[in-house]
Amino acid sequence: MASVTFDHVTKAFGEVIAVNDLSLEIKDKEFLVLVGPSGCGKTTALRCLAGLEDITSGTISIGDRVVNDIAPKDRDIAMVFQSYALYPHMTVYDNMAFGLKLRKVPKAEIDQKVREAAGLLGIEALLNRKPKQLSGGQRQRVAVGRAIVRNPQVFLMDEPLSNLDAKLRVQARTEISRLHKRLETTFIYVTHDQMEAMTMGDRIAVMKDGILQQLDTPQHLYDKPANKFVAGFIGSPAMNFFDVTLVGEDGELAVDSGTFKLRVPPQYRQVLANHAGKEVVMGLRPEDIHDKEFMPPLSFSARLKANVDVTELMGNEVFVYLMSGENSFVARVDPRSRAKAGMEMECVANMENMHIFDKQTEVAIV
Amino acid sequence: MSKKLKGVLRQIAIQLFLLLVTAMVLFPILWVVSLALDPRDIDKPLELRLIPPGASLQSFRKVLFEPFNLLCRDPSNPATCMKFGGLLRNSLLVALGTSLLAVVLGSTAAYAFSRFRFIGRQAGMLFFIVMIMLPTTGLLAPLYVLLSQIRIGSEPLRASLFGLVVAYSSGFLPFAIWNLKGYFDTVPKELEEAALIDGASVTGTFVKIILPLSVPALAVTVLNSFMTGWTEFILAWTFLDNPSRFTLAMALRSMQGQFATPWSEFAAMSILMSLPIVILFFLLQRYIVSGLTIGGVKG
Ligand SMILES: Nc1ncnc2c1ncn2[C@@H]1O[C@H](COP(=O)(O)OP(=O)(O)O)[C@@H](O)[C@H]1O
Ligand SMILES: [Mg+2]
Numbered sequence: 001m002a003s004v005t006f007d008h009v010t011k012a013f014g015e016v017i018a019v020n021d022l023s024l025e026i027k028d029k030e031f032l033v034l035v036g037p038s039g040c041g042k043t044t045a046l047r048c049l050a051g052l053e054d055i056t057s058g059t060i061s062i063g064d065r066v067v068n069d070i071a072p073k074d075r076d077i078a079m080v081f082q083s084y085a086l087y088p089h090m091t092v093y094d095n096m097a098f099g100l101k102l103r104k105v106p107k108a109e110i111d112q113k114v115r116e117a118a119g120l121l122g123i124e125a126l127l128n129r130k131p132k133q134l135s136g137g138q139r140q141r142v143a144v145g146r147a148i149v150r151n152p153q154v155f156l157m158d159e160p161l162s163n164l165d166a167k168l169r170v171q172a173r174t175e176i177s178r179l180h181k182r183l184e185t186t187f188i189y190v191t192h193d194q195m196e197a198m199t200m201g202d203r204i205a206v207m208k209d210g211i212l213q214q215l216d217t218p219q220h221l222y223d224k225p226a227n228k229f230v231a232g233f234i235g236s237p238a239m240n241f242f243d244v245t246l247v248g249e250d251g252e253l254a255v256d257s258g259t260f261k262l263r264v265p266p267q268y269r270q271v272l273a274n275h276a277g278k279e280v281v282m283g284l285r286p287e288d289i290h291d292k293e294f295m296p297p298l299s300f301s302a303r304l305k306a307n308v309d310v311t312e313l314m315g316n317e318v319f320v321y322l323m324s325g326e327n328s329f330v331a332r333v334d335p336r337s338r339a340k341a342g343m344e345m346e347c348v349a350n351m352e353n354m355h356i357f358d359k360q361t362e363v364a365i366v
Numbered sequence: 367m368s369k370k371l372k373g374v375l376r377q378i379a380i381q382l383f384l385l386l387v388t389a390m391v392l393f394p395i396l397w398v399v400s401l402a403l404d405p406r407d408i409d410k411p412l413e414l415r416l417i418p419p420g421a422s423l424q425s426f427r428k429v430l431f432e433p434f435n436l437l438c439r440d441p442s443n444p445a446t447c448m449k450f451g452g453l454l455r456n457s458l459l460v461a462l463g464t465s466l467l468a469v470v471l472g473s474t475a476a477y478a479f480s481r482f483r484f485i486g487r488q489a490g491m492l493f494f495i496v497m498i499m500l501p502t503t504g505l506l507a508p509l510y511v512l513l514s515q516i517r518i519g520s521e522p523l524r525a526s527l528f529g530l531v532v533a534y535s536s537g538f539l540p541f542a543i544w545n546l547k548g549y550f551d552t553v554p555k556e557l558e559e560a561a562l563i564d565g566a567s568v569t570g571t572f573v574k575i576i577l578p579l580s581v582p583a584l585a586v587t588v589l590n591s592f593m594t595g596w597t598e599f600i601l602a603w604t605f606l607d608n609p610s611r612f613t614l615a616m617a618l619r620s621m622q623g624q625f626a627t628p629w630s631e632f633a634a635m636s637i638l639m640s641l642p643i644v645i646l647f648f649l650l651q652r653y654i655v656s657g658l659t660i661g662g663v664k665g
Binding site: 050051052071072073077078079081083085087088089098099102103146150 | 554556557559560561562563564565566567570574575578579
């Protein structure tokens with residue numbers, strides 16, 4: 001059990017800066033998810049922590065020990081690789097026992113630990129098989145088993161579920177969460193899948209181009225994204241963005257897209273007042289746009305009309321793809337909605353949940 | 367119907383062709399067997415009979431138990447002449463020594479070329495290709511001079527079996543390094559990284575991960591280097607002075623006389639010499655084939 005600290009860590013491969021000035025504190029026993037699009041430096045950050053890459057600058061600590069110059073085997077960590085990296089010439093048992101044998105753990109203790117871990121993961125029956133005789137889901141469990149037998153202070157997992165099919169992935173997701181609760185150890189989990197991040201993480205660190213964008217709880221990340229990138233990355237379907245101008249009108253404030261004009265709720269007026277007259281980006285999540293006929297009670301809403309492009313019935317809801325002038329957006333509405341492609345729909349936006357981003361810096365204003 | 371007939375004719379043609387190829391491959395072997403059994407010392411069979419008239423194992427007996435009277439320290443004293451047993455011992459020492467040196471030096475060097483980045487890596491690999499192209503006999507003169515400089519006691523290294531082993535493996539190593547490096551390159555780096563995290567040292571990952579996964583390439587190295595040491599005679603003739611160190615390949619060469627060759631014994635000796643290689647091949651075969659199925663990280 002230990003905390004992990006990245007202090008201004010940078011890792012460059014020649015010209016490419018894979019991790020750029022990353023500062024991150026991971027608490028003891030926390031489940032931290034590192035999420036971001038492919039190539040944003042998640043794997044590199046994890047490999048730096050594991051000691052598989054030398055960092056260009058900064059310090060990494062595990063507990064209160066700086067590990068910059070400590071060999072991977074002495075960092076007291078375990079890692080599950082994206083490819084699992086099971087030793088092909090060893091049985092499942094030997095794969096799991098390998099690390100313990102190298103550490104000269106007595107044979108009886110190795111046996112007990114391997115069997116205990118195998119029992120926990122439901123792979124007792126596979127102990128004598130070679131990796132190539134296992135299915136994808138079984139390999140993933142063996143890889144996790146190999147990590148847990150050693151009782152490390154920190155678990156590192158690099159997209160351990162990305163090779164599984166969708167159904168298995170959901171199941172494995174809950175299993176890993178349960179494992180974390182049971183082991184009470186620090187987990188650092190890398191994924192490009194925001195859904196995995198949202199469902200598994202105590203806190204989530206969102207990265208882009210090697211730079212940490214935001215570190216927060218899932219709920220906070222969803223409700224208060226720090227910038228346009230985080231807002232668009234977290235949530236599915238993604239947040240809608242509208243190019244609008246903030247306009248002052250008889251003491252009130254509104255956003256004007258050219259084709260529609262929406263009033264801004266009073267609580268945001270003060271912050272936005274000094275941006276009046278400026279072009280900004282407004283964000284609205286699909287679930288905050290309703291069909292007027294089936295709208296829930298809202299304390300502050302605004303109406304707009306838009307043309308229906310396509311509708312997708314999902315069973316318990318309908319995704320309506322809409323067009324208004326230059327802006328196209330998605331609404332997640334009541335399944336009873338009568339919206340049809342080609343017709344005009346009257347929508348109601350829940351403006352209390354709106355987001356406003358600076359057009360240049362893309363930083364959230366509200 | 368005619369389509370089916372065409373198919374049948376096609377098959378017959380293919381089968382006939384393959385039979386012809388098989389016959390061409392097998393004929394020289396049968397010829398040698400026939401000659402070895404023939405007591406008449408003829409240089410080619412006179413009829414198409416595998417077992418010649420008056421066939422006997424006489425020549426095998428002679429090769430195995432009688433001294434080779436051209437390989438003697440004192441030509442006037444038959445007791446100082448080499449026999450099959452002594453020659454076999456020398457050949458095995460040279461062939462196994464060459465194998466061992468080729469595998470140990472080849473695999474460690476190949477690992478460095480495969481995994482480490484150092485100045486001269488590319489140039490080194492190119493240089494090895496040049497070395498592979500060079501026939502070993504081309505190195506005869508420089509090797510002779512070099513190995514004569516090094517002395518063990520009063521003797522030059524050149525005149526010893528170990529000197530021969532050094533010469534053979536230096537000729538074989540460029541190929542071994544290329545071959546092994548190519549194989550090591552296909553072993554995923556992540557396997558080694560996993561082992562490093564599990565607690566292995568760099569040497570540990572090499573011994574416990576890379577080597578076991580490279581058994582097919584190692585088997586090829588063992589087989590080829592053994593054959594090099596087993597069959598070579600030109601360097602051996604030039605380097606060795608003392609007949610007590612002579613090898614089977616040298617004895618076989620010595621049987622081909624300027625005026626007469628004892629063809630039956632020559633054939634019998636050839637067959638005996640091929641046996642260890644055949645045995646080694648059968649022993650290693652399953653490892654060489656398993657290389658095709660050992661697979662990567664995923665499935
Ligand atoms: N060994 C390497 N050599 C050069 N560039 C690398 C290396 N590893 C990663 N990169 C680069 O660093 C960036 C981040 O890669 P990575 O950490 O693998 O991203 P992610 O895991 O988020 O998909 C990418 O641009 C990638 O091309
Ligand atoms: Mg990655």
